[in-house]
Amino acid sequence: MIQSINHTKNNELQNSLTPPSGGRGLYLYLISIVAALGGLLFGFDTAVISGVVPFIEKQFALSGTEIGWVVSSLILGCIVGVMLAGAPADKYGRKKVLSTAALLFVISALGTAAANSIQIFVIFRVMGGFAVGIASMVSPMYIAEIAPAKQRGQLVSLNQLTIVIGILVAFFSNYLLVNTGDNNWRWMLCVMALPALLFFVALFFVPESPRWLALKGKTKQALQILEKINGKEIAMREMEIISNSLKNKSDGSFKAVFAPALRMPLMIGIGLAFFQQITGINTIMYYAPLIFEKSGLSIDSAIYQTILIGVINLVFSLVAIYFVDKAGRKPMLVVGSTLMAISLLILSISFTYSLNSTITLVAILLFIASFSSTLGPVTWVVISELFPNNVRGKAMSVSIVFVWITCFFVSLLFPILLEKIGGGNTFLVLAFFCLLSLIFNLKFTKETKGKELEEIN
Numbered sequence: 001m002i003q004s005i006n007h008t009k010n011n012e013l014q015n016s017l018t019p020p021s022g023g024r025g026l027y028l029y030l031i032s033i034v035a036a037l038g039g040l041l042f043g044f045d046t047a048v049i050s051g052v053v054p055f056i057e058k059q060f061a062l063s064g065t066e067i068g069w070v071v072s073s074l075i076l077g078c079i080v081g082v083m084l085a086g087a088p089a090d091k092y093g094r095k096k097v098l099s100t101a102a103l104l105f106v107i108s109a110l111g112t113a114a115a116n117s118i119q120i121f122v123i124f125r126v127m128g129g130f131a132v133g134i135a136s137m138v139s140p141m142y143i144a145e146i147a148p149a150k151q152r153g154q155l156v157s158l159n160q161l162t163i164v165i166g167i168l169v170a171f172f173s174n175y176l177l178v179n180t181g182d183n184n185w186r187w188m189l190c191v192m193a194l195p196a197l198l199f200f201v202a203l204f205f206v207p208e209s210p211r212w213l214a215l216k217g218k219t220k221q222a223l224q225i226l227e228k229i230n231g232k233e234i235a236m237r238e239m240e241i242i243s244n245s246l247k248n249k250s251d252g253s254f255k256a257v258f259a260p261a262l263r264m265p266l267m268i269g270i271g272l273a274f275f276q277q278i279t280g281i282n283t284i285m286y287y288a289p290l291i292f293e294k295s296g297l298s299i300d301s302a303i304y305q306t307i308l309i310g311v312i313n314l315v316f317s318l319v320a321i322y323f324v325d326k327a328g329r330k331p332m333l334v335v336g337s338t339l340m341a342i343s344l345l346i347l348s349i350s351f352t353y354s355l356n357s358t359i360t361l362v363a364i365l366l367f368i369a370s371f372s373s374t375l376g377p378v379t380w381v382v383i384s385e386l387f388p389n390n391v392r393g394k395a396m397s398v399s400i401v402f403v404w405i406t407c408f409f410v411s412l413l414f415p416i417l418l419e420k421i422g423g424g425n426t427f428l429v430l431a432f433f434c435l436l437s438l439i440f441n442l443k444f445t446k447e448t449k450g451k452e453l454e455e456i457n
Ligand code: BGC
Pocket: 160, 163, 164, 276, 281, 282, 285, 313, 372, 376, 377, 403, 407
């Protein structure tokens, strides 16, 4: 009864909340951009390795297995990083954990750049993985917690935009540094220390998440921050919604994450994380040149193809930012899964019947465009919205670890499948997973557009 009154009250309150404009709007964008620098480093660190591998392969005389370790060690680090980040994010706050990630990025950039043996290289690369894992969770979480309901989708999607920018920056900087002599690969890695340092410093100027502060009983500080973002009147009402939500809640332990009440959101979070990866985005992101080569595509320059993919990725992330708070999350996930299934099906047919290689290119670009305007950003948006304030960190950890575990297996198995069952069948399997993603989203995903986080929970 009390809950239902609170719920109606929350509904009324949230309907009257309008997003900030002018100076306050600018402040909100600035702090979201600072948090989204975590995404930029996530993108950079995952992509930089492609330019580094050919050179360290020679320098350290690496075997195939060792190259595999060099590439996949980051993802293993991500898995551990995400698992470890939830509890401190709930205990010590979002900002402190983001600052730790920033420092880890700096150390990993310098450490890998200075490495004189492959063992040292892998150790620092795993450390970078911790940072990527932490950033992949805490950046979207922080943005979701400071954003007004009506803009939350687009602000969290900024994080996808910065991931993609990070990937592009890594490709460009690798390209620019390739002719700098024997130490070129060291420079490629070292470059990341700069944005990481910027991230670390910029974090001093952003406020702590008001929702986390409220959770810790620091309501006065929380209110001040909400006021700065939303203005006095809206801040008071938001604070009331947040306080109401904190009244009848669990102890915030890991046990609480698996309580029956959270079973459904957790299942949706894990499902979204799994489908974002199993549908195969990183088969293209990590292996595009290999796919192009196998399809007989006669575009001579690998750089040209990579840039084309990067640009499409970037442009369509902007499409997501435009639509996510208008069209809503669920329709975007449904349309995205469908378009991805169609493009993979075309890709599969094109491989099976050795069709014109332009068809392959078009199918790949359609696939990338569909992902980056839907499943890419919207997965992060929804996972950061699903859980109550007091367990958000831990519950997001449990969900997002499936992004990285699935990513690890997909990137590991893809070249093997390509060799064993061929491109046609491999892409057919991925298309089938897109179909499952479509069914999953139709059946389980709930619309969260425009609602306060507390109302969703
Ligand atoms: C995914 C990454 C992917 C990136 C670029 C992110 O949302 O989690 O796995 O590489 O988008 O498209």
